[in-house]
Amino acid sequence: MPVRASQLSQGIFKGKSCFSTAELNIDPTVVTPKAVQTLRDFGILVYDRVSMEAVLPMDKRLDRLISHCGPVTGHIFALLAVFNFLFLVFLRWMIPDSIIDVAVDATGPQGAWTNNYSHSKREDEKKQIWYTYRAKCLVKLLRFMFENSVGGQHGQVAGRSLQALTLSLICVSDCWADRSPLHEAAAQGRLLALKTLIAQGVNVNLVTINRVSSLHEACLGRHVACAKALLENGAHVNGVTVHGATPLFNACCSGSAACVNVLLEFGAKAQFEVHLASPIHEAVKRGHRECMEILLANNVNIDHEVPQLGTPLYVACTYQRVDCVKKLLELGASVDHGQWLDTPLHAAARQSNVEVIHLLTDYGANLKRRNAQGKSALDLAAPKSSVEQALLLREGPPALSQLCRLCVRKCLGRACHQAIHKLRLPEPLERFLLYQ
Template sequence: MEKEIAPSRPNYFGEIGCWAERTQVHEAASLGQAQRLQQLIQSGAAINTMTMDCITPLHEACIQGQAQCARLLLEAGAQVDVRTVHGSTALCNACAAGSPECAKLLLEYGATANPTLTALTATPCTRPASEACSPAGSVDCVRLMIAGGAELETYDIYFGTPLHAACTKQHVECARVLLNAGANVNAARFHETALHIAAKEGNEDLIEALVAFGGNVYARDNRSRRPVDYTRPGSACATCLQFYQSTPLSLQELSRVTCRRSRGMRAEDSVCKLNLSPRTISYLSYH
C-alpha cells in the first residue's frame, strides 16, 4: 500500500510522490520487461515510487543495465538524481553495472556527474567515476564520466579517488584513461598512493603505467612503507619497483612527467595546441 507524502512536508529527494514496498514498476524495470513497463506507465502507475531503501524503478533499471526501461522511465518523468539511503544515484548504479548505454542516457537527461553529500548520507557517497572502475565497470563508462565533467580528485571514503578504485579493482585500462585525462598519480588516501595499491595487488602492468605518469616509488604511507615494501621478495613487481628505484627515468619519460607537472595534469591537451612540430608532440605524448 502506498502512502502519499504531503506537499508541504520537507523532502530531501524532491517531490517523489510516495513511498512503498517494491512495486510492479520496480519489477518490470529490473527484469527489462519494456512492454509491461510501458503498459504500467500508460495505466498511470507511479514511476517515482521508492522502496524503504529509497530505491526507485530507475535505480532498478540502471543497476541491471536495462537501458530501454530506463529510457521509458525518463521519458515519463522519472527523477534522475534521486538518492538511495546509501547515497547512490541511478548514474552510480549504471556505472557500477558497467552499462555505458544507461550512463549516457542519464547524462543526456541531466544526471549529475558529481553528486554531493546530502543531509541523509552519513558518509561520502560513492561517486559515479569511482563506480565506473568497480568490478563490473567499463572503460566506456569511465570515458563517459570524464566527458560529463566528473571530478577526478573526488575522494570516496572507501576507495579514495577514482584512480585508487581502478587500481584496487585492477582495471589497468581504466587507470590509463584516468591518468590520460589528468588524474593525480600521487594522490593519497591515508598516505596511500595508487602505486601502493598496485604493489599490494601484485599488478606489474599497473605499476608500469603509474610510474610512467610520475608515480613516486619512494612515497611512504601511514606505516612508513614504500610500494616495494608490499611486494613479495623476488616477484616481478618487486623487481620492477627495485629497478625504478635504482634507475633514472629515460629522457622521454622525464620530459613527459616534467611537462605534466609544469602545465598541469591535462598537459597533453595543452601541448597539442602549442606551436610545436608533430614529432615533438608525439615525443611528449603518452599515446
C-alpha cells in the first residue's frame, strides 16, 4: 500500500529511503533504486525549502500569482485551475473504479488483449507491453504524489481522476497499438518489409480492434503491389471493418483504379446485399470516375439506392461531380431516381449547379416531380438565380427532336450506348442520339 504524507515527510527528514518501490507496489525493474535515490535527494531539497515557508491563505496565493503574472494572466490561471479541478471531479463521477480496473486488466502484460494477440512474443510487441506496463507504474506514482500534495478527500478524488484520465488515454492509444508491423508496412507501401514479414509467418489476416486488416491499409494508401502480395498469400478480399468498410471501399475512397482491378480479380464483391458502405457511392462522391466505370463494368446496379445516400446519380449531383453525372447518364442511369422522392434534379437545384441542371434536363428529367415536402426543383432554386432561369426555360414542351431522342433511348434500354453503335446509323444521327 502507498505510504502516507506523514511517513514520507518523516522519512525524507531523517534521510531514510521510505519512498521505495516495495512500498509503492512498483516493479524495481521499472523504477530502479538509483532513480528512487535521486528522487529522495531531490525531495530533501524541496522539503527543506518548503518546510520553512508558511502556508498562505487562498487570497494571498491569488495576490502572489497576480503579482508574478499580472492581473489578467493571474486571473486566467486561477480560473483555469478551478475549471481543471471541476473537470477532474466530473471525470471521477463519470468513470467508476470498476471501469478503471477493467482497463488495467485488459491492457496489462497478462491482459485479455495481449493474450489474444498472436504475435505478442515478437520484439515489437514486447516493447509495446513494456511501454504500457511502465505507463501504468508512472500513473500509480503520479496518483500517489498528487494525493499527498493536495491532501484530504479532495486529494484522493483528484488523484483517482488523474489516474482515470491517464488510463483512458492509454486505452485509446492501445486501440492503435495493436496495429502490427504488417499493418505499418502495408500502409506505408514498403513491399520488401511486407514480404519479409509474410515469409516469417505473420498472419496476413491479422486485424485491429476495429477489424482493420493490412489489406484495408494497402488499398487506402493506393499501394497496389502490397495489396496484390497480401491477396496472393491468402488475405480476405471481402473483410469488413466495424464501420462496414471493405478493401474495395477503401480502394474507391483513395481513387486507386489499379487496386480496384486487383481486388475484383481476386473475387471482391462489388455490391453487397446488406447495407454496408457502398464502393460505387464512395467513388462517385469523391469524383473517381475511373473506379466508378470499373465497378459498373462488373455488373454493379447503376441505380442502386442506399437509404442515407440515394442512387449514385443522386450522390454525383449532390457533390457536383459533373464528369460522373455525365457518364452515369450516358450509361443509362435513371434520371428521376434519387433518394426516395427526392430526384437528382432536386439535388442539383439545391447546389445551384447550372451545368448539372442542363445535363439532367437534356436526358429527360421531370421538372414537375415533387419531393416529400411537396416541392419541385424550381421551388428549391434560389430566386433570380441562373438555376431558376435554366429551369424556367425548360418548363415548356420539349422539341420534337428531343422527344424522339428520348423515345429511341428508352426503347433501347440501359444498354443504348452500345446498341446505337450497332444500328449503323448516319454519323450525325448517331452523334445526336449519343449527346455528342
